[in-house]
Amino acid sequence: MALTTNKAVLNWIDEMAAMTQPDQIVWIDGSDTQIEQLRAQACATGEMEKLNQQLLPDCYLHRTAVNDVARVEDRTFICCKKQEDAGPTNNWMDPEEMYAKLKKLYTGAMKGRTMYVIPYSMGVVGSPFAKYGIELTDSIYVVLNMAIMTRVGQAVADVIGDDFVKGLHAKADIDPENRYIVHFPEDNTIMSVNSGYGGNVLLGKKCFALRIASYLGKHQGWMAEHMLILGVENPQGEVRYLAAAFPSACGKTNLAMLIPPEHYRKKGWKVWCVGDDIAWLRVGPDGRLWAMNPEYGFFGVAPGTNEKSNPNALHSTRKGTIFTNVVHNLDDNTVWWEGLDKNPPEHAVDWKGNPWNGKVSTEKGAHPNSRFTAPAKNCPCISAEFENPAGVPISALVFGGRRAKTAPLVYQSRSWEHGVFVGSIMASETTAAATGAVGVVRRDPMAMLPFCGYHMADYWQHWLDMGKTLGDKAPKIFNVNWFRTDDEGHFIWPGFGDNLRVLEWILKRCFQEADAVETAIGYEPKAEDIDLEDSGVDLDTLKDLLGVDTALWQEEVKGIHEFYQKFGDKLPGELTRELDALEARLSK
Numbered sequence: 001m002a003l004t005t006n007k008a009v010l011n012w013i014d015e016m017a018a019m020t021q022p023d024q025i026v027w028i029d030g031s032d033t034q035i036e037q038l039r040a041q042a043c044a045t046g047e048m049e050k051l052n053q054q055l056l057p058d059c060y061l062h063r064t065a066v067n068d069v070a071r072v073e074d075r076t077f078i079c080c081k082k083q084e085d086a087g088p089t090n091n092w093m094d095p096e097e098m099y100a101k102l103k104k105l106y107t108g109a110m111k112g113r114t115m116y117v118i119p120y121s122m123g124v125v126g127s128p129f130a131k132y133g134i135e136l137t138d139s140i141y142v143v144l145n146m147a148i149m150t151r152v153g154q155a156v157a158d159v160i161g162d163d164f165v166k167g168l169h170a171k172a173d174i175d176p177e178n179r180y181i182v183h184f185p186e187d188n189t190i191m192s193v194n195s196g197y198g199g200n201v202l203l204g205k206k207c208f209a210l211r212i213a214s215y216l217g218k219h220q221g222w223m224a225e226h227m228l229i230l231g232v233e234n235p236q237g238e239v240r241y242l243a244a245a246f247p248s249a250c251g252k253t254n255l256a257m258l259i260p261p262e263h264y265r266k267k268g269w270k271v272w273c274v275g276d277d278i279a280w281l282r283v284g285p286d287g288r289l290w291a292m293n294p295e296y297g298f299f300g301v302a303p304g305t306n307e308k309s310n311p312n313a314l315h316s317t318r319k320g321t322i323f324t325n326v327v328h329n330l331d332d333n334t335v336w337w338e339g340l341d342k343n344p345p346e347h348a349v350d351w352k353g354n355p356w357n358g359k360v361s362t363e364k365g366a367h368p369n370s371r372f373t374a375p376a377k378n379c380p381c382i383s384a385e386f387e388n389p390a391g392v393p394i395s396a397l398v399f400g401g402r403r404a405k406t407a408p409l410v411y412q413s414r415s416w417e418h419g420v421f422v423g424s425i426m427a428s429e430t431t432a433a434a435t436g437a438v439g440v441v442r443r444d445p446m447a448m449l450p451f452c453g454y455h456m457a458d459y460w461q462h463w464l465d466m467g468k469t470l471g472d473k474a475p476k477i478f479n480v481n482w483f484r485t486d487d488e489g490h491f492i493w494p495g496f497g498d499n500l501r502v503l504e505w506i507l508k509r510c511f512q513e514a515d516a517v518e519t520a521i522g523y524e525p526k527a528e529d530i531d532l533e534d535s536g537v538d539l540d541t542l543k544d545l546l547g548v549d550t551a552l553w554q555e556e557v558k559g560i561h562e563f564y565q566k567f568g569d570k571l572p573g574e575l576t577r578e579l580d581a582l583e584a585r586l587s588k
């Protein structure tokens with residue numbers, strides 16, 4: 001039974017069903033009964049395995065195909081009418097041509113299968129900032145993940161209008177040669193075929209909440225960003241918020257739910273998680289920038305998550321969670337991954353589905369991009385503002401990446417325009433979150449390279465325009481790097497909870513409570529102003545971490561010139577001027 005009488009919705013579903021030809025159509029109402037029944041069905045077919053219900057209630061394990069374990073950036077397209085609107089950093093194809101190509105792949109793709117209709121909301125259902133979508137999929141795994149990552153069901157169907165985002169996903173044959181993740185921003189449409197991996201198929205996430213939403217934001221005067229949102233409560237009980245953009249697998253989930261070092265906890269510092277991956281940002285009635293998290297769960301990287309690095313994430317995964325591509329411990333029917341503890345199971349199955357003995361195997365048991373899908377409400381430090389439709393007011397915007405050298409631990413931009421420049425020149429080592437080489441430094445402006453739904457230079461212009469609207473109420477902009485390494489390749493900064501030491505300075509800067517020193521690249525803390533008590537880091541090491549190597553930065557400038565050339569006439573003049581000014585300061 002359809003959950004709505006909305007003609008636009010029903011006509012589109014009819015059209016998609018005529019093409020994909022499913023045996024039946026099932027609407028997802030979001031009820032516990034239905035979710036439970038779908039879990040049972042997925043276990044019966046082997047699509048999922050039910051884990052130890054004493055230790056991990058309502059938790060399940062899933063393995064994707066071995067050739068389908070990450071986002072596929074080379075097969076991700078932005079199909080707007082004019083190629084120049086997609087820009088030099090996106091794959092593009094003429095929409096007519098792409099629709100025709102996809103039609104062939106979708107025709108009959110759901111024969112013998114069920115088409116699930118998922119009405120979902122990004123944001124609090126019924127709130128002014130929520131946006132709605134419908135995902136059609138032939139995967140129960142997708143349904144169950146969407147029911148964790150977004151708000152789904154009847155309540156959404158009740159309020160959905162004609163401007164919903166249309167999403168069609170078919171597993172087809174999981175054929176990597178015919179895998180396509182395609183966005184038609186001008187039609188509010190997403191089409192995904194031949195994959196079963198999270199970022200390619202949970203269409204509310206990167207596809208809608210970033211690629212389509214960034215396009216909507218440009219036209220409607222708001223922003224969709226690849227950012228965590230975090231509240232830091234100081235000993236006076238005042239909570240200050242920041243949003244931070246780091247590329248995939250560069251520490252958003254970890255920063256979003258960090259546990260303060262003991263010495264901070266004793267003084268009364270607390271941290272509240274509002275979001276770990278995506279922020280929708282708007283100018284509020286008070287003229288400040290407000291951020292809300294459109295998601296409802298966490299799709300987090302499993303490896304490296306442990307009792308010490310991120311206990312809050314670990315606790316979030318102890319109930320109602322789906323684990324993907326981790327190790328299955330057969331002794332107690334639980335899960336394991338590299339970096340969970342020093343006790344890998346002997347009787348286990350690896351992420352590929354093969355027998356695995358962690359005591360002797362030289363191969364990894366979990367895929368480096370294995371993930372957990374956990375309800376946000378499980379998080380012990382979830383913010384009281386998590387369900388506030390307006391979100392939270394942002395004091396600081398933070399950019400960061402993985403850089404073994406060059407980028408210092410932290411610096412502050414000289415102005416909003418300079419901050420946009422700092423975001424635009426972000427570079428980071430690639431990770432296992434996308435297919436392709438790992439550890440290669442690439443430019444990833446604002447951590448949005450794979451997620452910006454239109455021309456990157458127009459996107460920078462939009463940032464500059466937002467700054468003009470915000471005026472002196474604009475958040476301050478910073479850059480951080482937790483990943484500088486020593487000569488042996490070890491991380492110098494302890495990271496994780498200790499990152500609060502840097503956040504303290506950042507937030508104090510936003511309220512004129514901390515000093516700074518000027519460097520060629522921006523403002524840095526005085527080393528003495530970062531609290532190092534019990535950090536294991538001494539003052540000299542911190543000074544090294546804050547060091548700005550002129551020669552390396554002059555190399556960097558060359559790289560930025562090259563990068564900027566791609567954008568031709570569209571590159572905002574402000575950014576060229578910022579680059580020239582940086583070059584001049586470096587040669588002083």
Ligand code: GTP
Nearest residue numbers: 248249250251252253254301304433482491495496
């Ligand atoms: P996506 O979900 O792909 O967007 O990733 P993310 O940005 O949320 O990254 P996440 O927090 O899951 O961290 C990815 C990896 O970086 C994990 O292996 C972490 O253990 C590691 N990591 C996170 N924070 C730090 C840090 O402060 N220092 C170091 N050395 N590693 C970190």
Ligand code: SPV
Nearest residue numbers: 071198199205206248433
């Ligand atoms: C990322 O890659 O940035 C993720 C995981 O958050 S995915 O949903 O696959 O995009």
Ligand code: MN
Nearest residue numbers: 247248249277
């Ligand atoms: Mn992400």
